[in-house]
């Protein structure tokens with residue numbers, strides 16, 4: 001799904017390479033942590049993947065797009081595959097939570113009717129129904145990041161790209177955010193997440209790519225602890241060797257949490273049950289009940305874990 005072939009990146013104003021001749025293959029449905037010290041090239045790796053930067057050499061393929069050859073006018077369409085989450089949330093301060101999520105849908109021309117159905121649904125997935133009318137400044141860091149995640153989900157992203165999404169939230173919320181990402185992953189979304197938190201990497205036993213000075217020094221199964229120890233500060237905390245074969249059922253590695261029981265039976269019920277929801281959102285939720293199956297592929301997918 002994502003292929004980096006001999007990719008190097010040198011920024012125009014830089015003296016050295018941010019990434020040097022890297023080869024990485026990420027399959028559809030994988031969950032990948034990317035770790036490494038500051039300046040290692042982690043954000044550059046993500047930016048190349050989302051075509052925010054262009055490789056100096058080598059080829060990058062994401063799904064059916066060759067990012068070396070993609071035409072400018074096709075980039076917005078390509079980016080619709082992606083849900084992007086940043087450490088600093090990047091919410092629009094003068095928009096409510098509802099509108100922050102809706103905005104992502106409006107910019108690609110989604111009909112209001114669908115927006116009114118979809119936004120409450122993705123907010124409910126993130127446990128944010130009651131915050132729809134709030135502004136970002138009225139939310140905690142963890143809540144803001146969950147809004148950002150809801151926004152990333154709004155357009156049914158196939159790939160979630162998250163650059164230190166837990167960097168500004170407390171440890172418990174970090175865990176919950178990653179747990180949320182795991183669930184989305186279980187439902188079929190490919191997730192690539194940069195993190196500095198090695199306790200998370202240890203807690204969730206997934207593929208780990210370690211970058212150091214623009215090089216891939218370890219990837220997945222091979223002696224990751226040893227490699228990590230010499231390249232990243234807190235690496236000794238990575239206590240799990242990566243032993244999951246590529247076709248393993250990853251769901252077995254996801255710790256059960258209460259989010260399971262909070263999962264909506266369907267989008268409609270969740271909305272109706274939220275008394276605080278504004279009238280129009282509550283009413284569209286009834287439509288959601290009727291229309292969920294064809295329109296909410298992801299909704300189905302997220303619930304799919306229970307089927």
Ligand SMILES: Nc1ncnc2c1ncn2[C@@H]1O[C@H](COP(=O)(O)OP(=O)(O)OP(=O)(O)O)[C@@H](O)[C@H]1O
Nearest residue numbers: 011013014018036037038039040041042043044045
């Ligand atoms: N726009 C830019 N122009 C010039 N050099 C850049 C640019 N962005 C990044 N770099 C350089 O490229 C290298 C890799 O940067 P990158 O942001 O990918 O690191 P990182 O691993 O994400 O670090 P951090 O953990 O601090 O976020 C660094 O040496 C950095 O200074």
Ligand SMILES: [Mg+2]
Nearest residue numbers: 042043044163
């Ligand atoms: Mg970075």
